[in-house]
Amino acid sequence: MIETPLLVFLNTHGVVVLVIFIFLYEVLIVKNTEVALHILLSTISVIVFSLVLKELFLVPRPFLADGTDALAGLSYYSSLPSIHAGIAFALATTTTLHQKKLGVLLFTIAALISVGRVMAYVHYPIDIILGMLIGVLTGVIFNQIHIKFRKSKRVNPV
Numbered sequence: 382m383i384e385t386p387l388l389v390f391l392n393t394h395g396v397v398v399l400v401i402f403i404f405l406y407e408v409l410i411v412k413n414t415e416v417a418l419h420i421l422l423s424t425i426s427v428i429v430f431s432l433v434l435k436e437l438f439l440v441p442r443p444f445l446a447d448g449t450d451a452l453a454g455l456s457y458y459s460s461l462p463s464i465h466a467g468i469a470f471a472l473a474t475t476t477t478l479h480q481k482k483l484g485v486l487l488f489t490i491a492a493l494i495s496v497g498r499v500m501a502y503v504h505y506p507i508d509i510i511l512g513m514l515i516g517v518l519t520g521v522i523f524n525q526i527h528i529k530f531r532k533s534k535r536v537n538p539v
Contacts, residue, residue, distance in 0.1 A: 392453040392497045396465045399490065400424055400472055403483075411480075419475045419527065423519045427467040430515060435459040444502035452501035463504045466495045466512030467519070474520025491516075 391398075400420065407417040440461040444451040458464075469491035477484025495513065498504040504512075 388497075389453055389501075392494075392501050396468050396472075396494055399487075399494075400468060403472060403476065403487070413479070415527070416476065416479045419479075419520075419523050420472060423471040423475050423516075423523050424468050426519050426523070427471045427512075427516055428464060430519070431462050431464040431467050431512065432458070434462055434511075434515075435464075440505075440508070442503050443499075443505055447502070449502055451503050453498065453503050460504055461508045461511060462515055463495065463498055463508040463512030465498050466491065466504075466509045467516040469494045470513045470516030471519045472516075474517045475523065478520065478524045 404417050404420050407413050407420065435458050438461045439459045442451065442460040443449075469487075473484055473487035473491045476487050491513075495504075495509040499506060499509060
C-alpha cells in the first residue's frame, strides 16, 4: 500500500508541500505574516539543528540495517532524528499557538507523516520522538521569543 507513487511522494516530499501550503495560506488568505515568519524560522531551525544531530549520531536507517528497501526517498542521511517529524511538529505547534483549530488538524497530519516514515523503513520510532521534541520545542521557543519582543516593543516605543 505504501509503495504507490502518490504515497511515496507524500512520504518523501509531503512535509515540504504542507509547509509551503500553510505558509502561503497564512500570507495570502489569513494575511498574518507574523505566523508565516514563525513557520519559516521554526522550519529552518529544525532543519539546521536536525542536520547537526544527524552528523553527531550516525544511525543507519532501518532499511539498511534490515537489508530491505526504503519505501520513501531522501534516505541518505543518518536516521536520527527525523527531520520530517521535526518540521511537521514545528509547523503544528507554531500554528496551534496562533490558530487552534488549524493546529489540531496539523498535529494529526504530523502524526500521520511520522507513522508513514516508520512504515517506509526510513526511521525508527525513537527518531520520530526526537524529531517531534525538536519540532515542538522549536515552535514554543520562537513563540516565546516573539512574545518577549512584542512586550519590549510596547514598553519602549521608538
